[in-house]
Amino acid sequence: MSARELPRAVKVAAQAKINLRLRVVARETSGYHQIETLFHRISLADTVRVRRTTGARTLDVLGDMDTAALGPVEQNLAWRAAKAYADATGMHGGFAIELEKAIPVGGGLGGGSADAGAVLRAMDAMADVPVGEYELVRLAAALGSDVPFLASEHAFALAWGRGERMMALAPPPQRKIRLFLPDFGVNTAEAYGWLSVPDGPAAHVFHPPQLERWESLALLAVNDFEPAVAARHQEIAAVLAAQRADPSVELAMLSGSGSSMFAVLRGETDQSVQQPIGDAGIRMMTSHTIHRVEPPTRIE
Numbered sequence: 001m002s003a004r005e006l007p008r009a010v011k012v013a014a015q016a017k018i019n020l021r022l023r024v025v026a027r028e029t030s031g032y033h034q035i036e037t038l039f040h041r042i043s044l045a046d047t048v049r050v051r052r053t054t055g056a057r058t059l060d061v062l063g064d065m066d067t068a069a070l071g072p073v074e075q076n077l078a079w080r081a082a083k084a085y086a087d088a089t090g091m092h093g094g095f096a097i098e099l100e101k102a103i104p105v106g107g108g109l110g111g112g113s114a115d116a117g118a119v120l121r122a123m124d125a126m127a128d129v130p131v132g133e134y135e136l137v138r139l140a141a142a143l144g145s146d147v148p149f150l151a152s153e154h155a156f157a158l159a160w161g162r163g164e165r166m167m168a169l170a171p172p173p174q175r176k177i178r179l180f181l182p183d184f185g186v187n188t189a190e191a192y193g194w195l196s197v198p199d200g201p202a203a204h205v206f207h208p209p210q211l212e213r214w215e216s217l218a219l220l221a222v223n224d225f226e227p228a229v230a231a232r233h234q235e236i237a238a239v240l241a242a243q244r245a246d247p248s249v250e251l252a253m254l255s256g257s258g259s260s261m262f263a264v265l266r267g268e269t270d271q272s273v274q275q276p277i278g279d280a281g282i283r284m285m286t287s288h289t290i291h292r293v294e295p296p297t298r299i300e
Contacts, residue, residue: 011047012122014047016041016042017039017149018177019256021217023222034161037160038159041290042290047102048098048119050096050098051095051096051300052126055094060099063102077115079097089127108256112144116151117140156172172211172289173214175288178263178284179261185258188256191229192257195225214251218251226258236258239261246263
């Protein structure tokens, strides 16, 4: 493809993720943590649009949310991802990023990480010489443990380390899920401080066929953050207990360090959409797991 044919602007669906398993297996001397996790993308997504410019660098956020919760532009993961890509590749000119938010901020569904991963994929789609997925994952690893997966083209993966070591997996059958979204977040750094991290390796030996069935995944489902987070937020403990008692639910868990929770349904239908859960200030909505990650779409 010649330079004249390269897109100048692309759109990417930045899907949220859930963690079907999340173990914190070691703390490094640097203060970072080694994890073992099963990531699965879901249909809930932000829309990310990136345009190459002649020099300016901008970021705009749209959506029904408190944009102040996103912090300064320079700290936004999407901005940092674009800058990291430009610095690594010597890209000339600037960029204009537009985030249309649908994923809750600070809820453990990877919204900021999904935006960052989408920006990296968008920048590579517009590059004169694309660096490819391997290099995108390397750049993503410096931004956070969720970003490498969300910068990849995988819908389901087992990841280790800081999330940069991944094995793509065949996803289990598509399922509907309930998402429970509290009106408060959980600070990830604080949540790590609540954990008692093992001194030795606690990684699990997986057999790939067992990861293709929800019945087997339910037996592997554990989140090391959940006991500590639920102990500090009783409404989270109550929602998870109620979902686990529901015979239509295959598994129910905290996602990431919280505060969002999810329940994977056994059946094909669920009539409950965007309703509060009691008086806890927790909104519920439905989504579903996905099997395919769409490539960036040219819009200009």
